[in-house]
Amino acid sequence: MSILEIKELHVSYGHVQAVRGLTLNVDEKAIVSLVGANGAGKSTLLKSIMGLVAVKSGDILLQGASITNEVTSTIVSRGIAMSPEGRRVFPQLSVMDNLVLGAYTQRGGAGQREDLERMFTYFPILKARKKQRAGSLSGGEQQMLAIARALMSKPRILLLDEPSLGLAPLMVNLIGEIILQLNREERTVLLVEQNARMALKLADYAYVLETGKVVLQDEGAKLLQNDHVVKAYLGG
Numbered sequence: 001m002s003i004l005e006i007k008e009l010h011v012s013y014g015h016v017q018a019v020r021g022l023t024l025n026v027d028e029k030a031i032v033s034l035v036g037a038n039g040a041g042k043s044t045l046l047k048s049i050m051g052l053v054a055v056k057s058g059d060i061l062l063q064g065a066s067i068t069n070e071v072t073s074t075i076v077s078r079g080i081a082m083s084p085e086g087r088r089v090f091p092q093l094s095v096m097d098n099l100v101l102g103a104y105t106q107r108g109g110a111g112q113r114e115d116l117e118r119m120f121t122y123f124p125i126l127k128a129r130k131k132q133r134a135g136s137l138s139g140g141e142q143q144m145l146a147i148a149r150a151l152m153s154k155p156r157i158l159l160l161d162e163p164s165l166g167l168a169p170l171m172v173n174l175i176g177e178i179i180l181q182l183n184r185e186e187r188t189v190l191l192v193e194q195n196a197r198m199a200l201k202l203a204d205y206a207y208v209l210e211t212g213k214v215v216l217q218d219e220g221a222k223l224l225q226n227d228h229v230v231k232a233y234l235g236g
């Protein structure tokens with residue numbers, strides 16, 4: 001069953017039509033990947049789901065109810081969170097304070113302490129660094145912090161924008177493992193990646209975006225064998 005449905009979505013920045021009639025579905029408890037070149041509209045789609053850019057036409061449905069152009073705090077409280085591209089952590093704040101900010105829809109207290117402990121189980125390195133300034137973490141550690149911060153709002157759907165960007169292969173593998181673990185814990189993941197191989201290996205289902213539209217869709221494993229995907233995105 002689809003938990004998230006995107007229907008005929010159009011998003012523009014002035015004259016630039018970034019998303020042009022995009023339709024896709026995300027099934028509950030699935031990992032769904034979006035692959036595509038620079039400028040295909042992947043980040044714009046995630047931002048429009050989060051209410052960070054205005055939707056011109058079309059609809060975004062969460063469990064059948066429209067969340068199109070809702071304010072971001074409402075969307076977060078309805079159970080969606082995003083780890084944005086470029087590891088946007090608050091560099092001057094400690095690791096701990098970055099995490100607490102991610103839980104801003106909840107009050108502090110015991111629940112929050114439990115959530116912090118859970119994050120430190122997923123990402124033990126963040127526990128060791130909890131008092132350190134986020135800006136002093138390595139790229140991979142900042143990526144983990146950005147994911148952990150998004151998880152602090154206890155989302156049912158986690159949107160991840162380019163989590164592997166700029167990371168060494170070992171760290172990319174680790175991020176992949178974490179995505180699989182989150183999914184085993186029944187979280188739905190919508191993953192945007194330029195690393196098409198990683199994205200398709202992880203995906204139950206995947207979409208290929210070109211110039212703001214879906215041009216191909218299938219199970220991740222099947223798209224890994226698709227001629228166009230191999231030539232255009234897997235260096236084949």
Ligand code: ATP
Nearest residue numbers: 013016018036037038039040041042043044045194
């Ligand atoms: P990338 O992987 O490079 O981030 P993407 O698939 O995520 O690519 P988007 O960032 O969604 O693509 O960009 C889609 C189109 O919208 C591009 O043509 C881009 O130049 C344009 N665009 C994105 N953000 C803005 C903005 N703030 N103002 C104007 N144009 C924008």
